Amino acid sequence: MSSHSSPALSTSGKLWDGGNEPFGASYGKLMMWFFLLSDAFTFSALLLAYAALRFSSLSWPVPDDVFAAVPFIHGHFPLVFVGIMTFILIMSSVTMVLAVEAGHRGARNEVVKWMFWTILGGIAFLGCQAWEWSHLHHDGAWWGSNPFVNADGTPGQVNFTNLFFTITGFHGFHVFSGVVINIIVTIMTMAGVFDRRGTYETIEKIGLYWHFVDLVWVFVFTFFYLI
Amino acid sequence: MSGEHSNSFDIRGIWRVFWVLFAITAVEFVIALAIPEAFMAKPIKNAIYIALTLLKAFYIVAYFMHLKFEKINLIYSILLPTIFVLGVIAALMYESDYWFTLR
Numbered sequence: 001m002s003s004h005s006s007p008a009l010s011t012s013g014k015l016w017d018g019g020n021e022p023f024g025a026s027y028g029k030l031m032m033w034f035f036l037l038s039d040a041f042t043f044s045a046l047l048l049a050y051a052a053l054r055f056s057s058l059s060w061p062v063p064d065d066v067f068a069a070v071p072f073i074h075g076h077f078p079l080v081f082v083g084i085m086t087f088i089l090i091m092s093s094v095t096m097v098l099a100v101e102a103g104h105r106g107a108r109n110e111v112v113k114w115m116f117w118t119i120l121g122g123i124a125f126l127g128c129q130a131w132e133w134s135h136l137h138h139d140g141a142w143w144g145s146n147p148f149v150n151a152d153g154t155p156g157q158v159n160f161t162n163l164f165f166t167i168t169g170f171h172g173f174h175v176f177s178g179v180v181i182n183i184i185v186t187i188m189t190m191a192g193v194f195d196r197r198g199t200y201e202t203i204e205k206i207g208l209y210w211h212f213v214d215l216v217w218v219f220v221f222t223f224f225y226l227i
Numbered sequence: 228m229s230g231e232h233s234n235s236f237d238i239r240g241i242w243r244v245f246w247v248l249f250a251i252t253a254v255e256f257v258i259a260l261a262i263p264e265a266f267m268a269k270p271i272k273n274a275i276y277i278a279l280t281l282l283k284a285f286y287i288v289a290y291f292m293h294l295k296f297e298k299i300n301l302i303y304s305i306l307l308p309t310i311f312v313l314g315v316i317a318a319l320m321y322e323s324d325y326w327f328t329l330r
Contacts, residue, residue, distance in 0.1 A: 052326065064259075086252060090249065091245075097236070211292045
């Protein structure tokens with residue numbers, strides 16, 4: 001590394017000789033993408049474990065019977081509450097893109113406004129998840145305990161609740177981290193850090209993370225609640 | 228750097244992607260709640276769910292995460308490694324008979 005020194009920012013036009021960005025993205029953005037790729041493998045492993053355990057079981061609890069409760073309303077409403085949660089997360093992804101878009105224009109107040117809505121969406125999602133967890137816990141579901149019967153009437157396996165709490169918990173932890181980082185970058189925006197830096201790329205990087213959280217939820221929603 | 232991005236991030240386009248995602252999710256709900264399984268068998272429903280999920284994933288990654296507008300190098304270096312996930316799926320399916328008889 002020290003044996004040769006390349007001239008800084010040569011404009012040779014060659015792609016791999018240094019002095020340019022072959023990926024057309026900054027170091028931080030590229031590393032965020034690779035981190036998200038590795039995180040995608042983690043979630044893939046969890047969901048594939050779910051699929052393998054579920055389809056090697058003779059029977060499995062029916063999602064429409066397990067996830068059929070809505071706060072403040074009594075009755076059987078399959079998919080309604082999780083539908084609200086999905087809507088909240090997609091909505092907060094939209095406000096995040098709008099924050100990134102405002103960042104490209106350097107419109108500080110707009111970035112703060114859209115980041116505020118994104119954070120609110122994240123907190124609302126976490127609140128919904130907390131309600132769902134406490135509701136299921138109240139029914140006797142937790143790691144190592146499954147009160148729900150299988151579709152064929154046999155006692156449910158603990159694999160079901162173990163996987164549910166592990167995977168939605170891991171996803172919820174990502175949402176929580178996202179909300180914390182969103183709050184930090186919003187404070188940095190309000191303090192004018194990105195104006196001084198001359199770029200709002202940090203918003204773009206945390207935006208990638210936030211969309212990834214939404215992306216994972218799309219898969220969790222399908223595999224846990226629909227299939 | 229903002230110059231090369233400004234064309235792909237328009238506010239109307241963002242909302243259009245939102246409505247696409249919203250519509251796909253609505254279709255999933257209709258299939259799950261309104262269509263009886265006597266009319267559409269569960270394996271067919273599951274195949275449709277997975278196809279629609281991958282479609283949603285495409286819209287989120289391509290437009291919200293902006294991958295469609297990055298350089299081709301970056302697109303390939305993110306998309307190609309997901310082949311490993313398909314590899315695990317293939318391995319699990321190959322082993323599935325053994326898993327099933329083991330239990």
